[in-house]
Amino acid sequence: MTPVAVLGAGAWGTTFAKVLADAGREVRLWSREASVAAAVNEQHRNEQFLPGIDLPAGITGTTDPAAALAGAGIVVVAIPSQVARGALAPLAPLIEPDAVVVSLMKGVELSTDRLMSEVVAESLGVPEDRIVVVSGPNLAKEIAVGQPTATVVASTNEDAARLVATACGNSYFRPYTNDDVVGIELCGAVKNVIALAVGIAQGMGYGWNTAATLINRGLVEMTRLGVALGARAETFAGLAGMGDLVATCASPLSRNHTVGSHLGQGLSLDEAIAATGGTAEGVKSSQSVLELAAKHGVEMPITAGVVAVVTGAMPVQDLGPMLLARPQKAEGV
Ligand SMILES: NC(=O)c1ccc[n+]([C@@H]2O[C@H](COP(=O)([O-])OP(=O)(O)OC[C@H]3O[C@@H](n4cnc5c(N)ncnc54)[C@H](O)[C@@H]3O)[C@@H](O)[C@H]2O)c1
Numbered sequence: 001m002t003p004v005a006v007l008g009a010g011a012w013g014t015t016f017a018k019v020l021a022d023a024g025r026e027v028r029l030w031s032r033e034a035s036v037a038a039a040v041n042e043q044h045r046n047e048q049f050l051p052g053i054d055l056p057a058g059i060t061g062t063t064d065p066a067a068a069l070a071g072a073g074i075v076v077v078a079i080p081s082q083v084a085r086g087a088l089a090p091l092a093p094l095i096e097p098d099a100v101v102v103s104l105m106k107g108v109e110l111s112t113d114r115l116m117s118e119v120v121a122e123s124l125g126v127p128e129d130r131i132v133v134v135s136g137p138n139l140a141k142e143i144a145v146g147q148p149t150a151t152v153v154a155s156t157n158e159d160a161a162r163l164v165a166t167a168c169g170n171s172y173f174r175p176y177t178n179d180d181v182v183g184i185e186l187c188g189a190v191k192n193v194i195a196l197a198v199g200i201a202q203g204m205g206y207g208w209n210t211a212a213t214l215i216n217r218g219l220v221e222m223t224r225l226g227v228a229l230g231a232r233a234e235t236f237a238g239l240a241g242m243g244d245l246v247a248t249c250a251s252p253l254s255r256n257h258t259v260g261s262h263l264g265q266g267l268s269l270d271e272a273i274a275a276t277g278g279t280a281e282g283v284k285s286s287q288s289v290l291e292l293a294a295k296h297g298v299e300m301p302i303t304a305g306v307v308a309v310v311t312g313a314m315p316v317q318d319l320g321p322m323l324l325a326r327p328q329k330a331e332g333v
């Protein structure tokens with residue numbers, strides 16, 4: 001078995017490295033922070049991004065991308081979506097010619113509206129049939145302590161999806177394969193936007209009826225966008241869609257939910273992001289999701305409301321009244 005390279009040693013990159021190591025793989029974890037790489041090697045810890053977790057000895061930290069990527073048959077990318085293109089492009093010559101590249105990222109690139117599989121393919125020069133995406137109800141802090149969960153491993157190439165599913169499946173992490181890459185990626189990106197909306201509502205003091213309404217109508221709008229982009233409607237009812245909506249919209253561990261909650265309590269966006277820490281992808285991806293929707297003539301009122309709030313175009317108190325003032329209609333996609 002070849003080693004696996006994980007690019008990005010944040011909360012999820014480090015946790016996924018642990019998942020792979022616990023599945024029996026040798027893992028090289030590339031970090032841009034020398035202190036993180038040293039701590040992984042010397043203390044088997046990453047206190048900066050994943051505090052309190054002991055990492056398996058099978059994970060080696062490095063700041064040298066060539067050392068991470070040499071001989072790696074699987075390359076996993078866990079870098080925030082908006083900086084992924086710039087971070088990956090210089091690494092293109094270092095990727096092994098037959099390596100499968102896995103995106104763990106849940107966002108849509110601003111200004112291009114590209115999905116992360118497209119960003120990875122373009123920046124690394126890797127063809128679509130060697131790209132895999134992983135998305136599901138996967139809160140890093142729960143998985144890092146071995147709590148059971150499932151995920152979806154998606155690729156247009158079934159062999160590539162199986163390769164990655166075999167590499168990461170272990171006693172607490174169960175992968176299901178899928179060939180609907182666009183659908184799985186949209187699930188991951190849009191659920192973060194809906195989690196912001198639910199966080200806002202809960203920060204304002206609203207209860208579970210409001211949350212359930214936003215989660216369900218969020219599912220409707222993410223499905224509507226997905227179908228317009230060629231995804232299958234049933235994908236959105238699966239683990240990466242409904243499953244991850246539940247995890248992200250209900251758990252205080254979600255950074256997107258937490259940022260929303262701070263906004264609902266009256267913090268400014270900068271204050272909310274600073275108080276949360278880590279990467280809340282929905283803040284920026286809400287804008288690219290809305291642009292994608294506009295290009296395809298798809299109505300996404302919750303996303304539009306979140307964009308209005310995070311761009312400062314609408315006070316947070318107006319989000320609920322705006323959504324409820326919309327004309328009545330029949331239920332359905
Ligand atoms: N944390 C989770 O529970 C979780 C679960 C599933 C998916 N994701 C997704 O995984 C991705 C990464 O999230 P995370 O939780 O690991 O974020 P994080 O904020 O914990 O860590 C981000 C990592 O990216 C690195 N980074 C930032 N800018 C960089 C740059 N320009 N070049 C190279 N490296 C850079 C940081 O050093 C850090 O290692 C996001 O798209 C997120 O939506 C996160």
Ligand SMILES: O=P(O)(O)OC[C@H](O)CO
Pocket residue numbers: 106136137138139140192195244247248253254255256257279280281
């Ligand atoms: O912390 P969040 O909001 O980025 O969510 C983490 C994962 O995506 C949940 O599946």
